[in-house]
Amino acid sequence: MSGASTKLAPMPLRVLSSTRETADSMTLVLERPPGGSVGPGAPGQFNMLYPFGIGEAAISLSSDTADRFVHTIRGVGAVSDALGRLRPGDTLGVRGPFGNGWPMERARGRTLVLVAGGIGLAPLRPVIHAVLRDRSAYGKLFVFYGARSPRERLYVGELERWQAGGAMDLSVTVDFGDANWAGRVGFVTALLGHAQFDPAETLLMTCGPEVMMRAVANQMIGRGVAPGDVYVSLERNMKCAAGLCGHCQFGSIFICKDGPVFTYDRVEHLLRVREI
Amino acid sequence: MKSMADLIREHPFLAGLSDEYCELVAGCAKNVVFEPGSYIIREGQPAGQFHLLREGQVSLEVYAPRRGSIVLQTLGANDILGASWIVPPYRWTSDARAVERVRAFAFDATCLRGKCEADPALGYALMKRFVPIILQRVTAARMQSLDLYGASV
The missing domain is CATH 2.40.30.10 (Translation factors)
Known part of the structure; x- marks a missing residue:
């Protein structure tokens, strides 16, 4: 910058x-x-x-x-x-x-679990691109994507190429199927249960509605992933984007300057405060 | 050739169950296969068995007049299918249809309930496996009902 x-x-x-x-x-x-x-x-x-x-x-x-x-x-x-x-x-x-971005350096050599919901796939897509470009630098890559319906999936052609490519374990689910949908139906957390990974080696990145990210983080922490290895991307109304105006202040942090990506142990207590 | 007890021990749902209990529940189990499109269970019918899925996708559905069958959730390999066999009046609350060719272990419900009643420690060991899955599914169903990706939540 x-x-x-x-x-x-x-x-x-x-x-x-x-x-x-x-x-x-x-x-x-x-x-x-x-x-x-x-x-x-x-x-x-x-x-x-x-x-x-x-x-x-x-x-x-x-x-x-x-x-x-x-x-x-x-x-x-x-x-x-x-x-x-x-x-x-x-x-x-x-x-x-602006912002700090996903922890790509920390991710090197680790198993990556990416969990996206709705438009939350967009901020995680560059992570997938970066991993695919330098595939041997990273461990296993799991991508779990939940969309509202088949028609509301993003990057459909790219999803199909990723699915066929074999470089990642990609699972897609929709909340509401339709007559032509033969894929998974259900909330994205239902996909996580059977993924085989070593929690100590795993780094989670999740982006989507905050309610979803909390559920994903809790489930993954329940499986043994350290809260410091769980990364969430937060969203608040931003104005200056440079840490000056305070519009995106979230407790003691500014989403624009300190984030938008945070480890879960840093923000979990704030996510429970309803007034902010 | 592997015994039924050896086979069911490999299913994640029964991971950690003692050899003795694996032998016991294996006595209620058999291998089953369902072809694509066939119904595994039907809403309202007696819940006479439960299934541990080994392969293939299953859709849980309810039928609504003028809308037809609505898919509530899909299940896949390593999932469990059906909890109504535990709770009176032991009747299924949805349909389950094989989307792909499905291979599963089917456990006779009367047989399994009898063994759980006779040995509460076995019943408790199974409930400890069922309850987290049911809780996870209830939580996921609540999230699904919020329509999170459709609204600005």
Whole structure:
């Protein structure tokens, strides 16, 4: 990350492509800032995206490609809806990348269990890309993905390639099946039960609704994974994204500056406080 | 050739069960196979057995008028199928259909209940295996019902 200007002043960047993932989700590929002034971004980091005149939203990087920014956005409000309407050639403001990202260095040599729910697959996708690019540096890779329904799965083509590729143990489940769905139905925690891994060697990364992450963390800790090896990605309303304004303050921590990725032992007590 | 006791001992559900108890429950067990599309259990029918799944996917379903069969949950290898055999009136509360070719151990419910009644330590050993799974499934079903990925939760 370079100087303060790129942290607080949006860079105008062009949209190179927009791909519809589901009825309410899009993946935007953005050009990189010129001149190498901004780092490529690490898995788990996020950018502040600004459709001009609407507002900013914190959106995770959903690929670790070095030559462009890739973001998958679910339309849940005015800003994300506006981002979803952007088309190739349009320009938007971008600040970032921000945040600490997933613990890729600690992950080396370990068994990785990734558990994603809904749009939570997007921030974990760069982890999968990074592991696949340097496969021998990591141990076994388990990916458990829960979606609302078959039609609401992200990256369907890529999921099929991952499933066929043999480089990971990928399991997908949906909460609500349909007549054409022959895969698993049930909450994502139901997939974890029979995965064979050594808890002492395992590092968990999970991203999705907080309720889901708590359930996943508790189940994995119950199987013997150390709370310090359980990583969650938290989300709160962010404004400055640089630890200045306090909008995303969560107890004594700032999600934007100290996170968004935390070990479970660091935030578990805060997740139980209803007022924050 | 492996005995039934040897085979069932390898199923994760019975991991750690003593040799003596494995022999005892093996007396209630047999190997079964279900072809894709066939029903393993039907809602409302007597819960005369329970299954330890070895291979293949099973869907738990309920039938709703005008909607047809609705899949509540799927199960796979190493899962258990059915808990209604433990609780009176011993009737299934959903359908279970083989999605793929399913291989399983089927345990006769009357036989197993009789052995648990006669030896409460065996009953307790089995309940200690059933209860965490049932609790996990209840928790998962609650999460599923929240429709977490559809809402901003």
